[in-house]
Amino acid sequence: MLIPYLLVLTLVIAAIRYWLKRQHRARLLSSEMSPEDWATVLRLVPIVAKLPSSLQTRLQGKALLFLDQIDIYGRNGLVVTRDMELSLAAQACLLIVNSTQWYDSLRTVLLYPGAFQSMQSQQDGYLVTQTKQVRLGESWHRGPVVLSWAHTLRGGEDPYDGHNLVLHEFAHQLDALSGSTDGVPVLMKGQGYADWEAAIVEGFSAHVENVKRGRSTVLDPYAATKYVEFFAVCIEVFFEQPQGLKDEYPDVYHQMSLLLGLDPLDWD
Ligand SMILES: [Zn+2]
Incomplete structure (x- = not known):
């Protein structure tokens, strides 16, 4: 008993x-x-x-x-x-x-x-x-x-330069909540994964092309390295240069806005 x-x-x-x-x-x-x-x-x-x-x-x-x-x-x-x-x-x-x-x-x-x-x-085979x-x-x-x-201090004090270290690293934390850090976070209720994927794949490809051709864009060239970094850099720019992101990558802006439940362009 x-x-x-x-x-x-x-x-x-x-x-x-x-x-x-x-x-x-x-x-x-x-x-x-x-x-x-x-x-x-x-x-x-x-x-x-x-x-x-x-x-x-x-x-x-x-x-x-x-x-x-x-x-x-x-x-x-x-x-x-x-x-x-x-x-x-x-x-x-x-x-x-x-x-x-x-x-x-x-x-x-x-x-x-x-x-x-x-x-x-870095692993290369057994090495x-x-x-x-x-x-x-x-x-x-x-x-x-x-x-x-x-850089944490500087990122917080300057909200318009498009760079924010804390937003970048915590975007990776947000991404990881899905179980893997792969540029696909857990989406907001009602937000479709197909729409997310279409916007991000198209935005990433366009950015890679822009970087290849030496065109300057609102996104840092680092965002063209992989999807994970594209997501984190887009989060920084979403808060700090929202109009630029919306002008150049409107579908990406829309998906970020749905994901976070925020629209920084409305704040002014
Ligand atoms: Zn990163």
């Missing part, structure tokens, strides 16, 4: 823990930041001031949940401050402010003062070679995310 009793007790404890976690999460999502913290977000990530007020409120709750769930560690002597936490959380949550997606498995972000060296493995590369950011499947603080 003891084993069924222990089993029931274990299940009850697990159910209570799950319920408490859900309550804690719901409480954070409906919370607002202190006026001081919100003023810091507006100073360091000015694009959030363009969001409709309901989304500004939602962003605060999501950023608070992000900071509750994710530990941010400084590397190479960097001491993580509240400003750093808020800048990072606001930029990362901007991407999912109006989406049902969440960075479920992410627990750690590593911040370096600037560009950092990373060991990269694995490791090389050191200089990076500004990395996004690992199911975490962690690794970022240069100097």
Whole structure:
């Protein structure tokens, strides 16, 4: 009789823990930041001031949940401050402010003062070679995310240059929520995969052709390397140069807008 009793007790404890976690999460999502913290977000990530007020409120709750769930560690002597936490959380949550997606498995972000060296493995048959590369950011499947603080700060402060390191690396996290990082994220309810694929394949091909011919476009040439990077670069430009993306790649803009439940062109 003891084993069924222990089993029931274990299940009850697990159910209570799950319920408490859900309550804690719901409480954070409906919370607002202190006026001081919100003023810091507006100073360091000015694009959030363009969001409709309901989304500004939602962003605060999501950023608070992000900071509750994710530990941010400084590397190479960097001491993580509240400003750093808020800048990072606001930029990362901007991407999912109006989406049902969440960075479920992410627990750690590593911040370096600037560009950092990373060991990269390359396999050729049985031969694995490791090389050191200089990076500004990395996004690992199911975490962690690794970022240069100097570029995180700069990306947040300049919302119009078309480049944003945090949006780029967290686009990879969003992509990975589907189970594989392949440029096909979990789409919004009602958004068709066939339409997504048609828009992205056509946009990518057009961009590859533009790069080949040396034509300058709203997208960085890096977006022509593979679908994964095309997706991440399009996310950066969707927020920072939406009119340019819509003019040059209208179907891609439309799909990004459906995916995130946002239309930055409406914010002005
Ligand atoms: Zn990338």
